[in-house]
Amino acid sequence: MPTAQSLSRFYVQVFLMGALSGAAHAAAPVPQLSPAIGGVLSEDCGSLISRVTSLPHTQLTLSETIKDGALQQGGQAVAEHCRVTGKMYERTSPIDGKPYAIGFEMRLPKNWNGRFLHQGNGGIDGVVHPAVGAFGGGPLTSALHQGFAVLSSDAGHAGANPAFGVDPQARLDYGYQAVGKLTPMAKALIEAAYGKKPDRSYFAGCSNGGRHAMVAATRYFEDYDGVLAGAPGYNLPLAATANLAGARLYQSVATREVNNHIDLATALTDKERQLVADKVVARCDALDGLQDGMVQDVAACQKVFSLKKDVPTCQGERDGMCLTGAQKDVLAQIFAGPKTRKGERIYASFPFDGGFGGGRSGVPSGGSPVGSGVAFWEFFASTNLDSGATGIIFKVPPESPVNFQGLEFSLKTDVDALLKAMYASNELYTESAMSFMTPPHPTDMTGLRNKGGKIVVYHGVSDSIFSVHDTEAWFKGVQKRTGTDMAKLYPIPGMGHCSGGPATDQFDLLTPLVKWVEQGVVPERVVASARGAGNAGGANPDLPSTWDGARTRPLCPSPKVARYKGSGDPEKAESFVCK
Template identity: 60%
Template sequence: MRHPSPHCTARASALLLAVSSLAACGGGNDTRAPDIPRLSAATPGSYGGECEALATTLAGLPNTTITAATTVAAGALTVGGQAVAEHCRVTGRMFERIGPIDGATYAISFELRLPKAWNGRFFHQGNGGLDGNVVTATGSFGGGPLTHALHQGFAVLSSDAGHAGPTPSFGRDPQARLDYGYQAVGKLTPMAKEAIRRVYGKAPDRSYFGGCSNGGRHAMVAAARYTQDYDGILAGAPGFNLPLAAVANIWGAQRYATVATDPTNLSTAFTASERELVSQAVLDRCDALDGAEDGIVQDTTACQSAFDLMRDVPTCSGARDGTCLSADQKTVIASIFEGARTSGGTRFYASFPYDPGLRGSGVGFWEFTAPLALDSGAVGIVFKAPPENPIGFNGPAFALNTPVDTLYEFIHSTSLSYTESAMSFMTPPNPSDLSTLRNRGGKMIVYHGVSDAIFSVDDTTRWYEALSANHGGDASNFARVFRVPGMGHCSGGPSTDQFDVITPLVQWVEQGVAPDRIVASARGAGNPGGTNTEVPGDWAADRTRPLCPYPKVARYSGSGSLESAESFVCQ
């Protein structure tokens, strides 16, 4: 076991941290803004009769075709080894049409899961990537969840956001682009609420929107565009600047290509052993900054000053062998962590923090595969006006050979048929002004892995600082950001990545209890929600840590087990 460091100061610096407790931990009452109303608590309900009869009950919903209503027995779904109660799965589609450009059939397909015993709440689940699939509407969150919205009794909706298949070919259809960006949410929300009203005899008392990655982007967009429709917003790893992040990731791939030893394998630019080397160097410099040498860097902000890639990682004097980085590698890696820039040197996306989670297996995918296989198609076909032809589109060639300035122009482009740019239809308008959400009593929780390699936690921090500046210098009375040290994109990495974020959000919205400390757990061997193989072997399998609201940092109190959240305080 590692031991507390006697050399650590208690400097209260930060950049984000925090989110969620398996035991639904909360903080103090939200009394700092008496002008913000407290919304009333939801009251439960239930539906009588047979689930299959709900297809008739829901017939005639505007612009909607109900395709099935099927009973899902108690225990047919489980989460963390626990049975999900009996519920009705309703499937359907909205606004079915033929695309005028490609002749393809489009519709907003969905499933709505309605618990027999309902808690009075609605959860709209935002899904990830390019959407295109109707995934199981559970409203899950955190790595290997032990609970989710459906398990807690919410009515939960998921959709494909208006197109079939997780490929970028839908980008040829102007309306499909807009549905993917934001309009599907605007169409689905009233339909789902009316369906709930018909089934339970009342509309949902409280409505929540949540998701991670692109789902987190959907949540951020809902907070800005559909403020009156949702009382609580849960945004994980929010790619709210997704077009910029995609171009930045391609730019990073172009940089990596200059130092790759195998031109056909981008990962040879920065191998797994070399990432492990840098991760250990970050730990050596930064582990003790929070008062404990425990394999977690809690004080991310202080670490960026304490760690120096050029100084703290050996420079190769000969061939690369995993124990050093070449001078050219260091230059490339440092530039990527500093943030993507145009050819003129203007930075257009955020920096990335150095963190021990760099050793995580997911980092390699996002750094070396995603730019060529995912971001290229998104930028070239979904975000560009007019789009590239999907037939014969070569993602790697497009990504590696298109100048960054041209890619940047693509995501701002419009045409007669494609009247909104990607930076318009994909991002929340004026995201630093959420006064409408605040003034009606809505609340927002954002969580983000510090080692997320595709959407930077620094971008989320920058947004939150702007949000605070626009709301009297402190947005914490209605919005809080929590970063998860070591965690990669939405989950994984050497981290405590298992947490319940929805319970604290409901408590905040409906009881006025702000989340000041939320406990997260590691998923070592035997975890009922699934094992995270990247949990270090010298950690307890069930290690816990508090996640603290930005700008606070979890610091060791000076006594107690390093495996327990109770030994750490948020300062």
């Protein structure tokens, strides 16, 4: 069996050939892939471990039947399936002396649709989440519910702790190699269970899972036919570094300390963030033809909204109804994208949108964040998550995880030097973070395109950790370099990171992707719904009380925008057109 490293070298060679061919590859006809044909589990699930003994570097630890209805997804009973757990490439690190392995779970439906879905997980991985393949806010369906065989993994380390970053191989597994090792194993296990390999293979995930999806689309395109990437942090090391730089800016206007630590949330209170969001909506809401609390024409909004003019400037004490001049200066720099001392942007700019008030800040005595959404990413993640990621997982050489102080690292480390470390390597850490964490050539997807593969990307406009502007730049680059016939981007107004915000964040983009890949049906508008009280997928706490809890809107492929027709129920998607 070829190693992940050899596969990687092969795919890089393919991409170099593609880059040399350029326009010729982009002009090549795209083959139409045939639809998948389903099957049924050939034998009892419990005997699967004893029957599958020839998977290289793999130990299966459990196979059990999950009865019909024992698992619920979005209020619906998931049909009977087989759950298999295991681990791959078990080893002891020569660097930190700790045990490592790629832990995984597969769920194999009794009635299979002939498809495989690799579920990319978020954060820094380290946890084998249930392999259900559920995406899109509070999803009412899942890949498992639709009959996919689904794989989930911890990407090569146990525990969501950045300490694994001192082990060079664990870094590479987390970045991309775990996918290269897991994929052939999963397909072999599927063949053992159903008597044939999957006809069609898909990769899907949001956040870091979206990054995994982007990496799969470029490094492992031979193995996948369709890719669904949500909020893809394909420049994750840069985004995390920029978030640390943003924390420095917020620190300059923070007004309070808690337990001798600066409280970044006092730089911009929940009320002040909501003020900014309300002013954006007031200025831009009607640009799409209807005042409904949503900013659909985001690009036009950036041209007409002025933080300086449209948000009141405090003449006295802060009272939540104004911002000080210093707060405005900081916020302007945050949205423009923090810069180095030389004035070079670290990552990307962010658009002003109606979702900036999403989430609530605060940390209780237990130390866990109360809020989510914007408040979580701006004020908590920068000092509690991005510090460990940049300092221990991405930096060369890494900081010692022993007594690592995230807050101190975030607020005192030289950001310019840290940015340089994202591109550094040495004899022990042979690949930089910007090598092992990112797609080799993000906009070159000729390999996926020329085999008939497709990629669909969605991104919340109010995502405050991974910028929709960065994803839009990627999309335009793909159209220019690879072609316009294999990628779709769906910006979602108001939505935060993967879900939430004042948005219609419940949707199914996997089904349109499958139809595009297997039937040639090009996805256009996709109807999304809000998640009000009683929603089977879970209520959205950011949903405005003035909205119909079942509001629907069309998600429009970029650069189209959802616009009101001028008549019809303003709460229904059919009253809007994408243009």
